[in-house]
Amino acid sequence: MSPERLGGPSPAPRAHVVILGGGFGGLACAQALGNTDIDVIVIDRRNHNLFQPLLYQVATAALSPADISEPIRRTLGRYRNIRVMLAEVSGIDTAARAVQISDGGRVAYEHLVIATGSEYNYFGNDGWRTWAPGLKTIHEARLIRQRLLLAFEKAELSDDPLQKRALLTTVVIGGGPTGVEMAGAVSELGRFMIARDFRSLDPADLRVVLIEAGPRLLSGFPENLSDYAADYLRGIGVELRTGAPVKDIGPHHVTVGQDRIETGCVVWGAGVKASPAAGWLGVEPGPGGRVAVGPDLALPSHPEIRVIGDTALAQDADGSPLPGLAQVARQQGFYVGKALRRKLLHNQDSPPFRFRNRGNTAVIGRNAAVFDFGTWQLRGRLAWMLWAIVHVWLLVNFEKRLLVSLQWIWRYTTRQRGARVIDESTPQVPATTQRSET
Template sequence: MKPDPIAEPALSLRATVVIVGGGFGGLACARALGNSDADVILIDKRNHNLFQPLLYQVATAALSPADISEPIRRTLGRYPNIRVLLGEVTGVDADAGAVLLESGMRVSYDHLVIATGSEYNYFGNDDWRTWAPGLKTVHEARLIRQRLLLAYERAELSGNPVEKRALLTTVVIGGGPTGVEMAGAVHELGRYMIERDFRSLRAEDLRVLLIEAGPRILNGFPDHLADYAADYLRNIGVEIRLGDPVQKIASDHVVVGSERIETGCVIWGAGVKATPAARWLGVEPGPGGRIPVAPDLSLPGRPEIFVIGDCALAKDDAGEPLPGLAQVAKQQGRHLGRALRRKLEQGTALPPFRFHNRGNTAVVGRNAAVFDFGRWQMKGRLAWYLWAIVHVWLLVNFEKRILVSLQWIWRYVTRQRGARLIDESAPEVPATTARSETSNV
């Protein structure tokens, strides 16, 4: 029997399961352990869970942050055996069985679940993050929205045609699902605002560029779906640049290949890497910083430690790494939570995890999406309807599903976006005065 490090009034003979991370995997694992014979502690540096697949709609003023997020305490409050701690993990003392927090607190565990997800990879150019935020947090989505809307306001005020066109130019870096979704949504937002709400802007000055260093966009999808997405984006006016890596990002321009492109807003979606959990555990990470795990999702040599979600390098039956998708993290979390529950209550061994592919999807624009189910695929309006149904269903609770559904219906009918708010108190560097340069990739 060990003392509880977070100052509970009494000692406990129950096993303690500590979950680090309140994303898809962590929440699914915690819910599966709800009302079990274990004391569960979930630790996250943020007080809310976030439905990241719809974060791009916050960035493009289609939804508000509250529509796709919920306090973790509210999500897990129904389970009396689960405690939520707000804190940032800085390390793990595996020999002592304790998680270390930035505050100096040590949280002991019998079983540890690492579900910290991933972050954007700037490939050694972390200075780019200042001028090209990604889409992992509410703060980043609001920052992108702020810069997009401010660029249009500044363009309205400008009497210089060259500056006006530069401010109406948005560069999206990365041709994966996030980049494709952002490019389509930014173009739709810009065209609607120019045609309806601005008086000195012209639709022909709107420019959205999608930059991909590889030979095609949507590399994880079959060729014909990627070609459909590319054709759709080009037809609505998005420019796609393939095969040219980004060389430099500054406050008011990017350099792609040998071309300098003046821009009012830059958005990053070019790659991700795992959070530094491998360093906490003192293990050698695999590709992308992910931690190799055993079939039961445990850390080899440490059967009491488990890694799930984007930071885990788990493999399917064919030996191929599982993708960093929300459905993978959610299935792993639910599987591990149920398996741990059976182990603690019945003493059964943990079975291996097997992923059931529910399909990979990306929305391209209004009435256009692609769906890849492996053996068969969908594209166009039907895929767009299915994408909407799936994403609404995956939201955290019934209230969010109703709110988002009603807003989507209203937006579809009216084309209006109700979250076009500029926070006048938020710090913002004017694109015409500030500059930050970095070295070539």
């Protein structure tokens, strides 16, 4: 060996960062740390990242699950300093600086980034989840698609007008972007599909009911955009019920006030709550179960722990909480990744996180969307085109962007939905019509 190797200083140990969650925030953080002298472990209970804003299109047969998801290992495989673990987190030992895994294992960390996202909030009625799945996972989207398509097939076979009407009724709960997007998509899918492909159904029998407990749809948007969305949905046949909290949900019904709505498919989009990270950390959760963080997105009592995305209760420059949007999570992820690079590689501090609002958007239907940029708004066909461009650009790689773009062009031209597949292996709501399907 050379004298330099024998007598020189030993190399400094590599810093060790653990990231919980492979969503928008977790992936952005990992990519910012990629190919550096920092060892990174990304832990997720699923092996894929998922573009949740387009999950409603999987549920309404416009896209297939593979179009909006990709294995995390493929996304991060080009970074040789990043290791991916398929595991479910059950807790965090902050004193020992270790993540606890559900199988009993532990993963030590020097710095921890929590980006575990959110889940739907059933407000103490978790039994409703069985009959009214949300739109957070591929499994839920496929389940909704199956129930929706099966309801049409059963209605085609039914000779009972009341049963046929019930099976052709879809109830969407929640008037936020997810609910509005889902209600518009179901209405457009159903009316075209019935008119073209079914012989015993009448498009006039299709019923889509959108229920919102608050006074108006899209409460996070300016009122003029909310009114535009409501008018458009009414124009395509969606029945709106605002100021109407749900009282009960069963296998084939939803009760709103004194009304019982018989239905073939129910979709939940009424509210979200953060992952159980506050419980893992032993801190008092904020609104929606989110974890309060400082200007650098670190936990005040544990500066080695950063919390980002839907799990974090971070504030904007004016002191208002940042919304649970993909753009917020991505910006926070890149910020934390770059901040850790500066700290661990150069011992430099970073300025506080600053969110740059790129606009809030929701699509309502064909040629109709709304965009809120704060100081100005956009609606209609131009907003719809901008929505499409933004969502394609946010997909994880060029292949997905190309595939989704081509399918959207084909769907726009022909109105055909290419993913109308019923998965026999997916659990079903008990059938009201006992007929075998081939």
